[in-house]
Amino acid sequence: MTDQKETLDRLIYRVIGHGLLVLLIGLVAGVMLIFSLLDAVTLWPLPAWEVTVPGSTRGWQAAHVGGILNGVMIAGSALLLHKLKLTDRAANWAGWGLIVTGWANTIFYWAGNFSKNRGLSVSDTPFxxxxxxxxMAFLGGGAGMIFTFIAFIIMARAAFALARRTSPD
Structure with missing residues (x-):
């Protein structure tokens, strides 16, 4: 195995690992969603603890579904890095862009759930x-969005370039 392939494989495994951690945090948000819906921490057979769970049910739904989908998107996209035959530089931008995407979106969902304005701005919103x-939600999510666009533009361009090279013209 060449050093270049080993380096790419290591990056792919790293991106997959981060994607799965983001997914795991989405699953934890699902547990928080249950507690939020019940207004209690219930772990059968223990008695329920009546507590006010911070955040909103809507926010926990978003963090749960968003975390799971982001994790799947990141891990799935990582598998494409090898297939797209990217240069080392492009692969690093795309791979690390995916990692930043996952954690920035996780910060957005969780901090946005604890914020009064849903994390849609640094200042006041109608919410x-x-x-x-x-x-934290707005700045983290906004910075992450830039890396998301970079990663997927790199990957889309590579996919279309490969499609042009393999078309039967």
């Missing part, structure tokens, strides 16, 4: 005033 959690 509520700006706060530190809103700023």
């Amino acid at each position: 509520g005033p700006g706060d530190v959690f809103g700023a």
Whole structure:
């Protein structure tokens, strides 16, 4: 195995691992969703603990579904890195872009759920005033979005370039 292939394989495994961690955190958000719906921490056979779960049911739904889908998107996209025959530089941008995407979106979902304005701005929104959690969600998610676009533009361009080279013209 060449050093270049080993380096790419290592990157792919790293991206898959991060994607699966993001998915796992999405599953944890699902547990928080259950507690939020019940207004209690219930772990049978233990008695229920009546607590107010921070965040909203809507926010926990978003963190749950968003985390799972982001994890699947990242791990699945990582498998494409090898198939797309990217240069080392492009593979690194795409791979690390996917990793940043996962963690930035995780921060967005969780911090946005704890914010008064849903993390849609640093300042006030129709949903509520700006706060530190809103700023974390907005800035983290916004920065991550840039890397998401970079990663997928690189991958899409490579896919179309390969399609042109393999077309029966």
